[in-house]
Amino acid sequence: MTMSLLRRAQPPLRLFAITLLAAATLAACGGGDDVAEATPVSLTLEKIGGYSTGVFGKSAAEITAFDAASKRAFVVNAQLGAVDVLNLADPANPVHIGRINATAVLAGAEINSVAVHNGIVAVAIQAPVKTDNGRMALYKASDLTLLGSVVVGALPDMVTFTPDGRTVLVANEGEPSDDYQIDPEGSVSVIDVTDPTKPVARTATFTAFNGQEAALRAKGIRIFGPGATAAKDFEPEYIAVSADGKTAWVTLQENNAMAKIDIATAKVTDVIALGTKDHGVAGNELDVSDTDLKADIKTWPGLRGMYQPDSIAAYTVSGKTFLVTANEGDARAWGEGNKAYWDGDASKGFVEEFRIKHLTNKNGWSGRKGDDLPPQLNAMAAGGLLNPAVFGYCGATAGDPGNCRADNLLGRLNVTWTLGYRQDASGKPVMFNTAGVEDAKGTRLMYDTLYAYGGRSFAIWDDAGKLVWDSGAEIEKFLASDACKLGTKRQLSCKTYFNTNHEDASGIDNRSDNKGPEPEGVAVGTIGDKTFAFVGLERMGGVLVYDITNPAKPVRVDYLNTRDDWTSDPKTPPAAIGDRGPEGLAFVSARNSPNGKPLLLVGNEVSGTTAVLQLNLSY
Numbered sequence: 096m097t098m099s100l101l102r103r104a105q106p107p108l109r110l111f112a113i114t115l116l117a118a119a120t121l122a123a124c125g126g127g128d129d130v131a132e133a134t135p136v137s138l139t140l141e142k143i144g145g146y147s148t149g150v151f152g153k154s155a156a157e158i159t160a161f162d163a164a165s166k167r168a169f170v171v172n173a174q175l176g177a178v179d180v181l182n183l184a185d186p187a188n189p190v191h192i193g194r195i196n197a198t199a200v201l202a203g204a205e206i207n208s209v210a211v212h213n214g215i216v217a218v219a220i221q222a223p224v225k226t227d228n229g230r231m232a233l234y235k236a237s238d239l240t241l242l243g244s245v246v247v248g249a250l251p252d253m254v255t256f257t258p259d260g261r262t263v264l265v266a267n268e269g270e271p272s273d274d275y276q277i278d279p280e281g282s283v284s285v286i287d288v289t290d291p292t293k294p295v296a297r298t299a300t301f302t303a304f305n306g307q308e309a310a311l312r313a314k315g316i317r318i319f320g321p322g323a324t325a326a327k328d329f330e331p332e333y334i335a336v337s338a339d340g341k342t343a344w345v346t347l348q349e350n351n352a353m354a355k356i357d358i359a360t361a362k363v364t365d366v367i368a369l370g371t372k373d374h375g376v377a378g379n380e381l382d383v384s385d386t387d388l389k390a391d392i393k394t395w396p397g398l399r400g401m402y403q404p405d406s407i408a409a410y411t412v413s414g415k416t417f418l419v420t421a422n423e424g425d426a427r428a429w430g431e432g433n434k435a436y437w438d439g440d441a442s443k444g445f446v447e448e449f450r451i452k453h454l455t456n457k458n459g460w461s462g463r464k465g466d467d468l469p470p471q472l473n474a475m476a477a478g479g480l481l482n483p484a485v486f487g488y489c490g491a492t493a494g495d496p497g498n499c500r501a502d503n504l505l506g507r508l509n510v511t512w513t514l515g516y517r518q519d520a521s522g523k524p525v526m527f528n529t530a531g532v533e534d535a536k537g538t539r540l541m542y543d544t545l546y547a548y549g550g551r552s553f554a555i556w557d558d559a560g561k562l563v564w565d566s567g568a569e570i571e572k573f574l575a576s577d578a579c580k581l582g583t584k585r586q587l588s589c590k591t592y593f594n595t596n597h598e599d600a601s602g603i604d605n606r607s608d609n610k611g612p613e614p615e616g617v618a619v620g621t622i623g624d625k626t627f628a629f630v631g632l633e634r635m636g637g638v639l640v641y642d643i644t645n646p647a648k649p650v651r652v653d654y655l656n657t658r659d660d661w662t663s664d665p666k667t668p669p670a671a672i673g674d675r676g677p678e679g680l681a682f683v684s685a686r687n688s689p690n691g692k693p694l695l696l697v698g699n700e701v702s703g704t705t706a707v708l709q710l711n712l713s714y
Contacts (some may be wrong), residue, residue, distance in 0.1 A: 132685070133623050167192075173700070178195040208299075215235070232245075244294070245286060245296045263284075269447075272429075317352070342355065351403050353369060369562075383508040384503055384507045386604075390575035390594070395505060400547045406420070428446045439473070448510070451505045477538035481499055481542055486499050495531075515544050564646060574662055620693065631680055
């Protein structure tokens with residue numbers, strides 16, 4: 096081509112480039128259904144708006160959902176047992192315009208969860224007595240008219256639609272009564288909502304697994320409630336659905352497991368043990384003590400973490416489903432407010448959590464009776480020891496756990512007493528004497544392994560429940576680094592407030608002896624060819640963003656924590672409490688967004704606030 100021809104070609108080439116840029120911009124802003132959305136290089140979160148209930152520490156903002164047609168956000172207000180409805184036409188200025196109250200469906204009821212699909216709002220309704228059956232109800236998003244309702248299982252705790260909107264799934268957690276004398280079966284309701292005025296429910300139960308408890312435990316699935324069958328012990332927490340709407344995966348948090356459900360038949364096809372992470376190896380380090388008031392993240396051989404995910408989300412890569420979990424961890428603690436239980440009446444509750452320094456004491460644990468000694472544990476033995484072959488590194492000998500009990504070592508960490516002690520083939524404890532010698536007449540348990548709650552991480556699994564990737568110690572290490580910043584202007588150092596609790600002021604390190612920052616909520620969103628995971632940290636607060644396009648190699652993209660005041664008593668006005676305790680996260684695509692930009696809605700249960708975060712994309 097001659098130079099003159101090349102010059103003549105330039106204007107059309109420029110025009111073509113501009114046209115491509117305009118198309119990409121249009122797609123990114125939600126316009127043009129037939130134009131592919133541009134793929135960003137990265138993104139940053141920015142808080143552009145929010146709504147506050149003015150209620151602190153009473154779960155006044157939890158689960159969030161969004162309806163594009165009515166431009167309304169729906170936020171579970173557990174303090175009122177209702178759903179707050181926000182006009183989000185201007186995302187920077189949410190306006191409270193109404194409330195869904197479920198008492199018309201069931202007197203004295205409370206709403207636990209909400210989901211929206213094409214103008215239909217589904218809510219999970221808990222009965223006044225939580226061990227009774229609940230309800231699922233459907234409303235019109237545009238005017239909040241009740242369309243229909245149906246009976247579901249006990250304590251419906253999460254609700255979601257299948258992608259085509261024809262089916263609603265409800266996780267019926269089936270928690271026990273506070274004294275553990277009534278324990279409903281956990282289940283998942285599979286509800287046909289083709290006609291929303293006449294929803295029809297089927298139930299996916301776990302009764303087929305009754306009688307298989309020993310085999311399930313051998314796989315690593317926790318079944319440990321007093322006298323519980325598998326069906327009673329399984330407590331469905333959160334649901335993710337495949338893109339084709341055929342399969343659901345349900346977290347069984349306390350059981351450290353995941354259930355797989357065939358939606359067409361409403362059958363549980365498998366219960367999958369999630370296993371544990373070894374905190375004794377590099378990459379899985381953690382901070383176990385709250386007394387040194389600093390980040391001290393290191394390995395602890397003999398300590399393992401149960402993943403125990405709360406939220407779960409599904410996404411697709413090359414036609415294959417992957418599952419993202421927020422590995423919060425959760426202990427069973429029932430009857431902890433009943434003095435009779437701590438005085439020794441095992442019929443008044445069940446608490447599985449115990450500090451290592453009290454669990455492993457050469458003098459036994461009788462001194463904790465009336466304080467925090469679970470009577471079920473006391474009935475098994477008079478004390479616990481640590482296997483010196485495993486825990487010798489921190490001072491354990493045969494009959495004395497030694498310095499392992501120290502506050503600056505393992506002593507402060509809360510673990511479960513129900514796992515890790517030596518057992519015979521039938522599952523009965525092998526007893527040891529006070530000298531640490533195996534003795535059938537002995538009064539001591541020997542702990543070969545200690546099990547902590549949660550993974551302090553988020554993880555990606557394949558559709559069979561096989562671990563693909565786990566963030567390991569990444570979250571705690573990031574929070575302790577100079578790279579991590581807090582505040583709306585990202586002006587504060589994270590490590591200054593490392594592992595602070597969401598209700599406390601100046602509480603550095605005070606969650607290290609429990610579950611650390613506690614990743615709880617997770618949402619996924621696809622923008623162009625990339626998929627991002629948004630992970631809410633319940634205790635530390637804020638939202639982490641990861642690019643999870645490659646499930647085996649996620650990359651951290653951003654972190655935003657809008658809490659500015661970390662020193663004032665949040666219960667004393669006019670403290671700027673900020674957004675605390677993120678629980679429910681909802682991704683809003685640019686195509687569905689009121690302002691043409693992708694958003695993230697975050698319900699913060701402790702601060703009682705709903706945050707509207709904008710995803711600012713870079714190309």
